[in-house]
Amino acid sequence: MATLERTLPAAGRRPFGQRAARFFDRWLLPIYTLAAVIYLILPVAVMILFSFNNPAGRFNLTWREFSLDAWRAPLSRPGLEEAVTNSLLIAFISTLAATTLGVLIALALVRHHFRGRSATNLLIFLPMSTPEIVLGSSLLTLFIASTQFAFVPAGALYPLGFRTILIAHIMFNISYVVVTVKARLQGFPQNLEEAAMDLGANEWTTFWKITFPLILPGILAAALLAFSLSIDDFVISNFTAGRTNTFPLYIYGAQRNGVPVQVNVLGTVIFLSAVALVLASTLFQRRRDMSAGARPLA
Template sequence: MSTRTPTPRDVAPAARRTSRDAASASRARKPGGPLRAVRRNLVVIAGICTLAYMILPNVVVMIFSFNKPNGRFNYEWQRFSTDAWTDPCGVADMCGSLSLSLQIAAWATLGATVLGTMIAFALVRYRFRARGAVNSLIFLPMAMPEVVMAASLMTLFLNMGVQFGFWTILIAHIMFCLSFVVTAVKARVMSMDPRLEQAAQDLYAGPVQTFLRVTLPIAAPGIAAGALLAFALSFDDFIITNFNAGSTVTFPMYVWGSAQRGTPVQINVIGTAMFVVAVLVVLAAMLLGRRRKRQQGG
């Protein structure tokens, strides 16, 4: 009986079957597919859970802005209504306190951004005596509790005989937000390439023209980040404002006071509107950044 010698054409399919069987056995020995996928995307899942945990209170506020409670407290869902959205200023003095908080936040943002930008450039670009001490003092408001700074400012204003009100709140907010602006702008300025400014000067650009056309556009993202952070901190602040407001009532103080007597639905409406505006601003900034990157890449 004669036997045929296997040719390479006959050996190739057998080798492929053997490799497939080995791969199947290897997959069978490994953990299940879903568990492996969870382990591979554990960081992403943790980030999504953290983001959901942070956004959940805003979602609750948004839902209860459409509630119509039977009593004074808006803590239990009763029935759907848009009355609060059609009349957000229906509660006495609420829109007045909101307008005051927006004005203080706007002026505090302007003052803290201008002063913080100049301080950041001075700390990064120049060497002067006591530079390290100034750098440390700038970060003290971020490190110390707010109640300590609030009590210290109140004592200072009392010793100076200053009347509490709009201006004491504004000064306190500028001092509080200044550290955050300096931190954001300083990080941006430290990452700037000084050769770009030197190239502009080599092309006969003056100091003012170099700053406006080269330095300022590069530092603009850090300045904008510091300004947005200062506005949010100033508008949302309660502790420092409560110590230095006197008889002036800002929106956070109004919310704190109304929570003791009964929380109107309009507070949820204002909170939802502020949250939506903040999200839209962030999305607009992201879209603008992507468009600039595409234009630069093109």
């Protein structure tokens, strides 16, 4: 009888597996999540903190005292204003061009069947899967070799500069836009378009009234991704820039003489702007979903 009682679990005591799972859910998982968040946020937090620093020398590596001087004149360093302007212009233009072309390509790949469709799907992934250093060196070779092509106008692709950076950024951004919008289109209910056409709407009206509003969140997400990739790019820009300077190239060149505090200020502004755009897009989509759910069916 005593042996039998020792083999039975005590009343109310949970098995070891359940206790371990509860300990993991209650303690280990929150600690791990907190550590991961700190790991991701810490570099950004240090950048924001040191944007208010007043360093004693050229290098903004040790905290000295709180100062707003860099925030009062964020573009005061020589060449910094030109670099930031070039980066913003390239990012805006390449995002607009890549989003327009990428949406059209995604619509063609999802809605139409044509010869070479599978090969096109494969080619779309090549810029994403190719290492940036390989892609940048290939573009550099192409731009230099374009001077030997009779059908390329003189000065169109060489010498290197603003134009070649823009072409390179549009090229690699198209792939990300196509993949993002294509995923949105593949989950799109086509019966809504068919119902609109049955009610007398033509294809143009159906696209703008039905298709476009439903895929707009995917387009906005693709545009934000393209903009962030463009303004952050260094490797491909380094190969195709020539004498044109961008913000990442400026930071790389300033490392030898000391990165100024203004770089932290501009990095903080870019980061907070990106966060604001993501929050605005999320709120827009949530409000749109709520209004669509509250709309009467009749």
